Amino acid sequence: MEELTKAQEEILLVLWDIQEGAVADVVEKLPEPKPAYTTVATVIKVLEKKGYVGHKKFGNIHVYYPVVTKKAYAKHVLKDAYKGLFNNSLNQLVSFFVKEKDVPVSELEELKKLIDQEIKKQKS
Structure with a gap:
């Protein structure tokens, strides 16, 4: 793209x-x-x-x-940022957004829930 x-x-x-x-x-x-x-x-x-x-x-x-979906474009843009700006570190990427923006507790809890679900899924 x-x-x-x-x-x-x-x-x-x-x-x-x-x-x-x-x-x-x-x-x-x-x-x-x-x-x-x-x-x-x-x-x-x-x-x-x-x-x-x-x-x-x-x-x-x-x-x-x-022709290109919004999801596919977002994935492309984030993947480039992830590689270039955050040295292939998901931790750096997420930390940046959590620390640099005033993320409401409700959204942080939602993220935590998604992460916990993914951990559980991958361990199964």
Whole structure:
């Protein structure tokens, strides 16, 4: 998977949200100040070239849809961060997010529960 710019990622987030749409639909969902229609069209074409987006043609209208799932993209991004920024250390990655963000106790308890379940599963 190729790396995405912030603009490309923002447009892909909209496509994941709406599932499919024409350029005008994407522009409508973007926050203010909205980029120009032609800018969004160009970014979508780049996303298509990179393999993140596909399209269907209905007359003169192209309807775009994500080809890569949000989960697959998140996995790719986190894997790169995990390797590069955290020296392949899951402990460093999790510690960073837990210590650098004000993580509510409820979320920490949820994480602990998930970890305990995974430990139990792997020991079985």
